[in-house]
Amino acid sequence: MNGHKPHRVRTLLVHLGLILAAAFMAMPLWFAFVASTYQGGDFISGHVGWLPGSNFWNTYVTTLNGTAAQALALPPMGSALLNSLIMAMLIACGKILISLPSAYAVTYFNFPFRSLCFWVIFITLMLPVEVRIVPTFQVAATLGLLNSYAGLTLPLIASATATFLFRQTFLTVPDELTEAARIDGASPLRFFIDVVIPLSRTNIAALFVILFIYGWNQYLWPLLVTTKASYSTIVMTVGRLSEASGEGDPVWNYTMATAILALLPPVFVVVAMQRLFVRGLVETEK
């Protein structure tokens, strides 16, 4: 380590660059917060600038207690937040619950059609919901899944990525454990529950973090599959409000307060579980 001056100047510049970048990333959030602290009329009269106003309390209270939502004929905020939470939890838990056993099956068993099953699952990597949107909607409608939590989550649940991640994890479990289990006469199911799942705990948690964010942030599918306000999610509500604001209704303050409410839970998850988040992201590789 040398303490030469140019070295110190360089370190300083590196920190400066990172601080600037962090500030730039936070800029949209800052402006959203500022906008949420004004009254609707302030936007038209041009009062809203770069610093917060005095309507913070009022905006968030009326946003959360539903007064604003009622005036704009939107679903109540509480139920939208709850729907988002339910959707995110069902998608995250559902994906994990169906891909753990399937990954175990393709990794630990030798059976006819193993390759076929593997490829059927793999092919879903190539079918994002956006690509097959119209026929998927038709299937959901035929099965009577419109306006239900099943319709909201099932089409998003099958996931090759989760299966691949778990397969990768299982491949690192030493074969000696399997042999020992066999000698002890443990059934494959016993081995799965008592050895393989506990060994995969961290990866399950990491994947949960990623899937929760993925589920919470869904927009297009919920927009199509729910027509009843009682199934509306918070991200959908943000979209509706933004439409109203763009058309000249003075509701930017509510729009931004709702946007902040919509982004806080997943951002909180990332911040609180940074280590798991990074692990989940880098290991699932999407």
Next chain:
Amino acid sequence: MQAKRVTFQRTALPLALLAPQLAVTGIFFLWPAYQAMRQSLYQEDAFGLKVVFSGLTNFYDLAVDPTYLASLLTTLVFSLSVAAVSLSFGLLLAVLADGVGRGSKFYQLFLVWPYAVAPAVSGVLWVYMFDPSIGPITKLLRVVGIDWNHQIHSGQALALIVMASCAKQIAYNFLFFLAGLQSIPKSLLEAAALDAAGPIRRFFTIQFPLLTPTSFFLLVVNMVYAFFETFGVIDATTYGGPGQSTNILVYRVFNDGFKNQRIGASAAESVVLLAIVAVFTFIQFRYVERKVEY
């Protein structure tokens, strides 16, 4: 396809374990994909009374539709811009964060959170900043003499959706590049430093070449994101306009299928998208499998 050396010899159990995933995949993935392909071969007759087999007419119509070709071009320009911007910023920030040593964890937090913001929400945040009449950035631009109105100027509309789409991918790329940089043996860099190679030279001769596989993988991921996951950004900002200038392919599939009720055309567009994802997946799969070998 790799499996365990020690495996269980059963048939019923693994199939039962696979059943839930296979069921969901079959009902909500394979069946709709098959339907998309089938519907792409049919058209409504002139009176809209019944659907008739029309062969590849839907595809032919797309191929000669100037607005479709424009959408395709827009999507390419958009995706390449998103990839270029988010890869270069992601890499730059990773190099900077790698340079501060132990402090990198601290900065990491302030650079990765945008990953958690939904594309639709991100679109709303950006469209406010650039609102033609009340946006704070618009006002700033006016001071320096730029007249910003993405509702009229198509170039500005495209720039807006690129910006609104990038933050999430910058966070993503940053994490992968940082992980890549930190896995490069320090001895390699120290040896180069002893040879009096400056930091910039070290970056281009050692770090950047070693990051090539990561960059390539990220390029594909970013393209897939820009192609398919940016629906929310468009629907919160430009709605595909002005005119058709930001009407990217996923937005078009949705519009033709649900708003314009052109089921055949929308299905043909789905099949084209399917082919595009297949290409991306093929490229990515080759990368992933190669990595698994190690």
